[in-house]
Amino acid sequence: MIITKLDIETIRKDFPILKRKVNGYPLVYLDNAATSQTPKQVINSIVDYYSRYNANIHRGVHTLSQEATDAYENARIKVQKHINAAEPHEIIFTSGTTDSINLVANGFTSFLKKGDEILVSAMEHHSNIVPWQMLCDRTGAILKVIPMNHEGDLIMEEYNRLLSKCTKLVVCNHVSNALGTINPIEKIISLAHKAGAAVLIDGAQAAPHIKIDVQKLNVDFYTISAHKICGPTGVGILYGKEEWLTKLPPYQGGGEMIAEVTFEKTTYANLPHKFEAGTPNICGGIAFGAALDYINSLGYRAIASYEKELLEYATKELTSIKGLKIYGTSRHKTSVISFNLEGIHPYDIGTILDKLGIAVRTGHHCAQPIMDYYKIPGTIRASFSFYNTKEEVDILVEGIKKAKQMLG
Amino acid sequence: MSIEEIQNEIVEEFSMFDDWMQRYEYMIELGKSLPLIEEQYKTEDNIIKGCQSKVWVHAELEEDKLVFTADSDAIITKGIIAILIRVFSNQKPIDIIGANTDFIDKIGLKDHLSPTRANGLVSMIKQLKLYAIAYQTQLN
Numbered sequence: 001m002i003i004t005k006l007d008i009e010t011i012r013k014d015f016p017i018l019k020r021k022v023n024g025y026p027l028v029y030l031d032n033a034a035t036s037q038t039p040k041q042v043i044n045s046i047v048d049y050y051s052r053y054n055a056n057i058h059r060g061v062h063t064l065s066q067e068a069t070d071a072y073e074n075a076r077i078k079v080q081k082h083i084n085a086a087e088p089h090e091i092i093f094t095s096g097t098t099d100s101i102n103l104v105a106n107g108f109t110s111f112l113k114k115g116d117e118i119l120v121s122a123m124e125h126h127s128n129i130v131p132w133q134m135l136c137d138r139t140g141a142i143l144k145v146i147p148m149n150h151e152g153d154l155i156m157e158e159y160n161r162l163l164s165k166c167t168k169l170v171v172c173n174h175v176s177n178a179l180g181t182i183n184p185i186e187k188i189i190s191l192a193h194k195a196g197a198a199v200l201i202d203g204a205q206a207a208p209h210i211k212i213d214v215q216k217l218n219v220d221f222y223t224i225s226a227h228k229i230c231g232p233t234g235v236g237i238l239y240g241k242e243e244w245l246t247k248l249p250p251y252q253g254g255g256e257m258i259a260e261v262t263f264e265k266t267t268y269a270n271l272p273h274k275f276e277a278g279t280p281n282i283c284g285g286i287a288f289g290a291a292l293d294y295i296n297s298l299g300y301r302a303i304a305s306y307e308k309e310l311l312e313y314a315t316k317e318l319t320s321i322k323g324l325k326i327y328g329t330s331r332h333k334t335s336v337i338s339f340n341l342e343g344i345h346p347y348d349i350g351t352i353l354d355k356l357g358i359a360v361r362t363g364h365h366c367a368q369p370i371m372d373y374y375k376i377p378g379t380i381r382a383s384f385s386f387y388n389t390k391e392e393v394d395i396l397v398e399g400i401k402k403a404k405q406m407l408g
Numbered sequence: 409m410s411i412e413e414i415q416n417e418i419v420e421e422f423s424m425f426d427d428w429m430q431r432y433e434y435m436i437e438l439g440k441s442l443p444l445i446e447e448q449y450k451t452e453d454n455i456i457k458g459c460q461s462k463v464w465v466h467a468e469l470e471e472d473k474l475v476f477t478a479d480s481d482a483i484i485t486k487g488i489i490a491i492l493i494r495v496f497s498n499q500k501p502i503d504i505i506g507a508n509t510d511f512i513d514k515i516g517l518k519d520h521l522s523p524t525r526a527n528g529l530v531s532m533i534k535q536l537k538l539y540a541i542a543y544q545t546q547l548n
Contacts, residue, residue, distance in 0.1 A: 345482035347460050348482045
């Protein structure tokens with residue numbers, strides 16, 4: 001199949017922030033795994049909402065409220081189609097992946113008992129560890145860890161060995177935020193189901209790079225944050241299979257999520273509203289829809305092909321720097337490179353790079369167990385998006401060399 | 409020298425630099441010259457929270473003056489600590505408590521450091537002052 005090439009120069013014009021200067025240098029934004037930048041199409045959708053039809057949804061009789069409701073529900077359908085969910089009501093709007101995971105973890109309180117087991121991968125973000133530890137504290141369930149190897153791949157034999165009739169839930173990210181590893185989630189899901197366990201996949205890092213089909217994956221829960229995929233912060237989704245969302249008790253009580261309220265008894269609304277208490281992030285949801293439109297206008301095949309090119313180029317160039325070590329060398333990776341320079345603290349490098357207008361992340365990337373595994377305090381992480389260029393990779397390499405010279 | 413005199417001296421030193429790179433190179437040099445804390449004091453208790461890199465500070469009273477030793481695993485952070493120690497070490501606790509810290513703005517440190525680092529700087533100063541308060545109570 002012929003893959004359309006992205007016109008990066010034109011694409012960059014969609015992102016006003018990329019014209020910025022930082023400390024006198026043109027911004028080189030390589031912290032996309034933390035948050036992606038926002039194209040004007042998405043910014044415009046936000047401006048349009050507040051300029052034209054800002055209103056509360058689902059209960060207003062007036063025109064603005066109807067328009068806002070339609071736009072918000074239309075965004076839900078956009079998400080549904082984007083990840084190929086069977087029904088729009090299987091998409092729950094949340095404040096983001098963390099919120100989505102907490103929703104499920106809270107719901108599972110009534111499903112678990114002492115001795116039940118939750119399997120979690122060794123390369124999770126804290127947001128996909130801590131809610132499960134809290135769930136274990138509440139229920140007496142046990143958290144077990146699927147180990148990884150030095151390349152940053154999960155050890156599937158160990159996973160298979162850990163699965164048992166006690167396993168009630170398997171939680172894993174689709175893509176590791178710290179290493180970029182793309183996990184074999186199809187296999188993880190099918191093995192978990194064979195053992196009778198449900199699966200939650202944290203898709204925060206996968207959504208910007210990989211086309212997701214939740215029906216094909218047969219996943220029970222899948223989470224996405226809008227801000228990692230060119231949308232605004234403070235909004236995301238939980239996908240859940242209808243049967244699971246029906247079983248799961250409500251998470252938060254409030255307006256919107258009820259059918260009828262008396263002081264004696266309250267009945268809950270149907271899906272998805274059962275999980276959407278209070279006035280939601282209406283504008284955020286609509287802008288999330290606009291972000292998906294934008295991504296789809298470029299196409300995942302073209303994005304993936306270009307990002308692969310960037311990753312290979314950056315890996316080659318960075319490896320040429322003496323004393324530079326890359327963490328996470330899986331053959332299946334998104335465009336994320338975590339690295340350190342021998343004898344230099346990642347924070348020192350990050351500080352000098354910032355002075356040169358280069359934005360990278362330094363630290364443990366909210367994945368301390370991975371840093372403990374490699375016995376390092378943290379890494380420098382450069383994460384590339386489809387709007388980054390090879391020239392920016394060159395600037396990064398020059399910046400690292402400069403920092404190395406200053407700090408060495 | 410009094411705290412204020414040392415601060416003025418540092419402000420003057422930094423005013424000679426034309427750009428950030430010279431400032432940072434100087435701080436890195438200062439970091440390298442920092443007298444290291446004794447290994448026994450590099451404990452969890454002596455770690456200052458609020459810094460991305462690890463920072464250990466130990467305080468000891470010598471006669472009526474407070475002496476600080478410190479270390480960090482990051483060199484730029486060490487440079488910042490070196491400046492703070494130059495200002496606050498070997499001073500009377502009462503003077504440390506009352507010291508003004510405007511010089512940090514004047515040498516462009518607060519502006520030039522990332523927000524998390526700036527927070528670390530604030531935490532460091534807070535910790536030094538807390539030590540001074542504790543030892544002042546002891547002296548009283």
